[in-house]
Amino acid sequence: MFERRLYHHVDWALLAAVLALCTIGVVMIYSTTADPTRASSHMHLTQLYAIFLGLGAMALMLMFDYRTFTDKSHIIYIVLLAVLVYVMFFGKVQMGARRWIPLRFFNLQPSEFAKLGVALVLAKFYGENRGAPAWAELGIGGLLTAIPLFLIAREPDLGTAVVLLPVFLAVAYLAGMRMRVLGVLCLCLVLAAPVAWRFGLKDYQKTRISTFLDPSQDAKGAGYQQIQARITVGSGGLSGKGFKQGTQGQLRFLPVAHNDFIFSVLAEEQGFAGVLVALGLYLFVILRALEAARLAKDRLGSYLVLGVLASFTFQVVYNITMSAGLAPVKGLTLPLMSYGGSSMIATLAGFGLVLNVRMRRFTN
Amino acid sequence: MIVVLFSVLAVSFWVLQVVQHAKFEEMAENNHQRTLALRAPRGIIFDRTGHVLVENRHSYSISIVREHTKDLNRTIRLLAAVLRLDESGVRDIVNRHRREPTYQPIMILQDASLAQVAAVTARRLDFELPDVVVEQIPTRRYPETMAAHLFGYVGEVSDRDVADGESKSGDIVGQSGIEKTYNNLLMGEDGAKRVVVNSVGREIRTLDEDPPAEGKRLQLTIDYDVQKAVQDGFKNSGYNGAAVILDPNNGDVLAFTSVPSYDPNAFAAGIDRATWKSLTADELLPLQDRAIQGRYSPGSTFKMAVATAAIEEGVVTPDFKVYCPGHAVFFGRSFQCSLSNGRGHGTVDMRTAIEHSCNVYFYTVGNMVGIDKIHKWATLLGLGEKTGIDLPNEVQGLVPSPEWKKATTKTHEKWYAGETISVSIGQGAVSLTPVSMAVYISTIANGGTRYTPHLLKAVDDGSGWKPVPAPAARSSVQLKPETLQMLHDATWRVVNGNGTGGGARIPGYDVSGKTGTAQVISLEGAKSAKGKTEKDLRDNGWFVFFAPRDNPQIAGAVFVEHGGHGGVTAAPIAKHVLQTFFAKREGRPLPVLPANPPYRNPLMKAAAVTAAGPNQN
Structure with a gap:
């Protein structure tokens, strides 16, 4: 249980940086959605509630030793799979995808929590083994990742599903997986790509990728968002157009500005200066969390931190790249800033685990 | 590695x-x-x-x-x-403009x-x-569909005019009439408005606005009530035709x-193809401005020109007398006089010859x-000659001469004296526009000054009305007093004596005039071939007039x-015009014509059917 002295080992700097990013996110959400004439003007408030819920989840994660969670990880994992299966059949359909479970106050998106579940179960699985993982262990770890990945991809939510891959790769790499194996895996991916292109991808996913290669071929359709993202970012300039003064986000040239493209809005309204601040905060958060992994008292702890951090880093880097129109548009949110309750709660809970590992580095 | 990744990101941004x-901004x-164009209204x-x-x-x-x-x-x-x-019609329109820039509204x-x-x-x-x-644009409105040929109509500028640099694509410009002649005055200057729109094109707010400048206002010499009286x-x-009424003292x-006319309102908002087709296909040619583009034999109204030439050149005096037996033989050919019963006018002098429109007298004098x-x-x-009226596309009438005949015939034929006989009574090759006939009678009325008929009286560019000086007279000859005396006496007697123009008589106003009844020779061959009745070939009627005699x-x-x-059809129209003119001048109530006309043109029933038919398509 939580001991008083542990309080002093909480990484307040990391927590502060995380909260700073949350604050920037809420401000940007307010900027793009608050409009007394529109019904959606309460979105920034919803986000605030989500942050408080997330802080609650973070506190919950801090209360128990992280080993308590990893010990129960198989149960958590099975519950997770059950929920994902439930979503597949009974989930709420929105924008053509079945991703949500409607709760009383908000829609829960279980796939966001899958990242934590997979990080926990992989940390546990590899943490208990010493030495470089054998082929069989790699295969089991891969399977543990592949099952939820497959379920999520079927929703369909390819973006969130793919985020599980770095979790596995990071933990397996840390556990001693040889670079050669990684090479083989990459080769498999490359070989699987045409097959996936042929059978696995939906049409809209194909167009997204092909328009990324040449956005102007379809300036009105799929390439539109990418071009608009570049315009949004580029027109921001050095110091930005000012709070609520953006035109691209405010006038809806950029779709889902409060969500997937929140970073573009930041770039537009706060300019390169704002971008540097946010990038710096994210970099600080990631490096600080890596430090937690290094300091962890056991392999389990560092695997867990890295698992959590892998999906976070992947999402941050990918989303920011996409926000500048430099990557294909995918429904990947920017953790801590994008609008979305489930994502916020899961991410803060994940940082709860990271703080937990660092905080308990001296305990037995 | 993470640091490198973030540095790359920072550099990308x-x-x-x-x-x-700059490019993205x-x-x-x-x-x-x-930027939305704000159409300038044309001048009123x-x-x-x-x-x-x-x-x-x-209009929207x-x-x-x-x-x-x-x-x-x-x-x-x-x-x-x-x-x-x-x-498919909408698709056609879009296809026609497909190559224009996409921000340009179609x-x-x-x-x-x-x-x-x-x-x-x-x-x-x-x-x-x-x-x-949906755009609100000012559109021309002709409150009463009167004087369509005079005002003309507006329409989108032609590609050729755009190429000339006169106007820009999409401009609405005058296509005929006053609208065309004074297009540069009437056209305002379009303004523009810069607005902010959202991603679905809805206007959020206006950034700045350059308001359009209305076109200049024009005051015409036209008198609404006189115009209405003519129509x-x-x-x-019930007849078709044309009329031009002038102030003989300045050419106003x-x-x-x-007549027949058309509704210029149909053009103001873009005429549809069916209406245009029916207008152009109509046999009665409603788009033709008969007053300046129609050429007709003047008939007996031409006799004053012959009389003037005779006296001014000293060939005869007004007292010169001719015996009219009802016909006369010149160069071996017999020419009829004007009376239908074949009787003659007896011995007549020039005044009487004009009063009774004796042909034999003018054959002889001519x-x-x-x-x-x-x-x-x-x-x-x-x-x-062209009168120079400020309307587009006036055609030139023809008074034949030996030079003209030599130039226009293939074998350069010379003039035969026998042809002069027909010309002397306004037949033969003589063909004149109604507007030139109005100038002709004005010149007779004012004693020899040939004014240029004009329509523009004053212009207001927003700073008050500025009168437009009347164009200079084309020519001025001092007619001999005896010529003038004779012409004024004779034309007075046509109306007030025992002459052919009694239909225009208004006691106390000394209306002077001359009737004309011209054979429709040129139409004869073509029309009879098409199986038209005799009535289609009925003579054209003329009445030229001025009043009062001594101070026109x-x-x-x-x-x-x-x-x-x-005298039967044209003179009553002139009478109504004159009554209206004098009543207005003296502040009396204007005369009103009976709603049910006492007689109607027997042709009009058939004509009305052909005119109405295509219009409804």
């Missing part, structure tokens, strides 16, 4: 936001700013007393802006359904009904037709009409004067197509 900032502005046109003749109204146009269109076919389909238009409907505007607006609010815009007169008679055009002198004096009186205030020519005797 730096490239986008700082290095390429411009793109963002193009995204959310639109007034009559000489301030009565509004042509004004503007608001519906256009497609393809800039943000995702599925053009869907937009066309939906829009056609909402507007209840033919889909106008689908120029004068939309309020129901159509409401239907589109409702769909726009539902984001169903985000790429369709009422024609309507009452008081009234100007050509033969004595010769074609060259007839041509010289007819021209001095304003015939056979008004002069004019009334031409009645197939009107038969000018």
Whole structure:
């Protein structure tokens, strides 16, 4: 249980940086959605509630030793799979995808929590083994990742599903997986790509990728968002157009500005200066969390931190790249800033685990 | 590795936001700013007393802006359904403008009904037709569809004029009449408005506005009531024709009409193909301005020109007498006099010959004067040349001469003296426009000054009315007093004596005039071949007049197509015009013609059917 002295080992700097990013996110959400004439003007408030819920989840994660969670990880994992299966059949359909479970106050998106579940179960699985993982262990770890990945991809939510891959790769790499194996895996991916292109991808996913290669071929359709993202970012300039003064986000040239493209809005309204601040905060958060992994008292702890951090880093880097129109548009949110309750709660809970590992580095 | 990744990201943003900032800023502005043209209203046109003749109204146009269109076919389909238009027609319009820049609106409907505007607006609010815009534009309105040929009509500028650099594509310019002649004055300067629009094209707010400047206002020499009287007169008679009424002291055009007419309002908002086709296919040629573009034999109205030549050249005096037995033989050919019963006028002098329109007298005198002198004096009186009226496309009349014949015949034939005989009574090759006939009688009325008829009296560019000086007289000859005395006496007697123009008599106003009844020779061959009845070949009627005799205030020519005797059909129209003119001048109530005309043109029933038929297609 939580001991008083542990309080002093909480990484307040990391927590502060995380909260700073949350604050920037809420401000940007307010900027793009608050409009007394529109019904959606309460979105920034919803986000605030989500942050408080997330802080609650973070506190919950801090209360128990992280080993308590990893010990129960198989149960958590099975519950997770059950929920994902439930979503597949009974989930709420929105924008053509079945991703949500409607709760009383908000829609829960279980796939966001899958990242934590997979990080926990992989940390546990590899943490208990010493030495470089054998082929069989790699295969089991891969399977543990592949099952939820497959379920999520079927929703369909390819973006969130793919985020599980770095979790596995990071933990397996840390556990001693040889670079050669990684090479083989990459080769498999490359070989699987045409097959996936042929059978696995939906049409809209194909167009997204092909328009990324040449956005102007379809300036009105799929390439539109990418071009608009570049315009949004580029027109921001050095110091930005000012709070609520953006035109691209405010006038809806950029779709889902409060969500997937929140970073573009930041770039537009706060300019390169704002971008540097946010990038710096994210970099600080990631490096600080890596430090937690290094300091962890056991392999389990560092695997867990890295698992959590892998999906976070992947999402941050990918989303920011996409926000500048430099990557294909995918429904990947920017953790801590994008609008979305489930994502916020899961991410803060994940940082709860990271703080937990660092905080308990001296305990037995 | 993470640090490297983030550095790469930072550099990427730096490239986008700082290095390429200008380019993207411009793109963002193009995204959310639109420049909308604000059409300038054309200048309002007034009559000489301030009565509004042509004004503007608001009309709504519906256009497609393809800039943000995702599925053009869907937009066309939906829009056609909402507007209840033919889909293929809408598609044709879009295809015609396909190569224009996408931000340029393609106008689908120029004068939309309020129901159509409401239907589109409702769909726009539902984001169903985000790429369709409704614009309010000023459109020409001709409150009473009077004097269509005089005002003319407006329409979109032709590609050729755009190429000339006179106007820009899409401009509405005058295509005929006053609208064309004074287009540069009437056209205002379009303004522009920069607005912020959101991603579905809805206007959020206005950034700045350059208001349009209205065109200059014009005051015409036209008198609304006189104009109305002319048109009422024609309507009452049931005939087609033309009339030009002038102030003989300066050339002010008081009234100007050509019948049949058309509705210029149909052109103001873009004429549809069916209406245009029916107008151009109509055998009665409603688009032709008979007053300046129709050429007709003047008949006996020409006799004053011959008389003037005879006296001025000293060939005869007004007292010269001829015996009229009802016909006369010249160069071996017999020529009839004007009386239908074949009887003669007996011995007549020049005054009596004009009063009774004796042909034999003028055959004789014309033969004595010769074609060259007839041509010289007819021209001095304003015939056979363009009058120079400020309307486009005036045609030149013809008073024949030996030079003309030599130049126009293939074998350079010379003039035969026998041809002069027909010319002497306004037949043969003589063909004149009604407007030149009005100048002719004005010149006779004022004693020899050939004014240029003109319509523009004053211009107001916003700083008050500035009178426009009347154009200089074309020529001025001092007619001998005896010529003038004779002409005024004779024309007075035509109306007030025992002459042919009694239909225009107004006691106390000394109306002077001359009737004319001209054979429709040129039409004969063509029309009879088409199996037309004799009535189609009925003579054209003329009445030229001025009043009062001693101090002329008004002069004019009334031409009645197939009107038969000018004294019967044309003179009553002139009478109504004169009564209106004097009543207005003296502040008396204006005369009103009976609603049910006492007689109607027997031709008009058949003609009305052919005229109405294609119009309904």
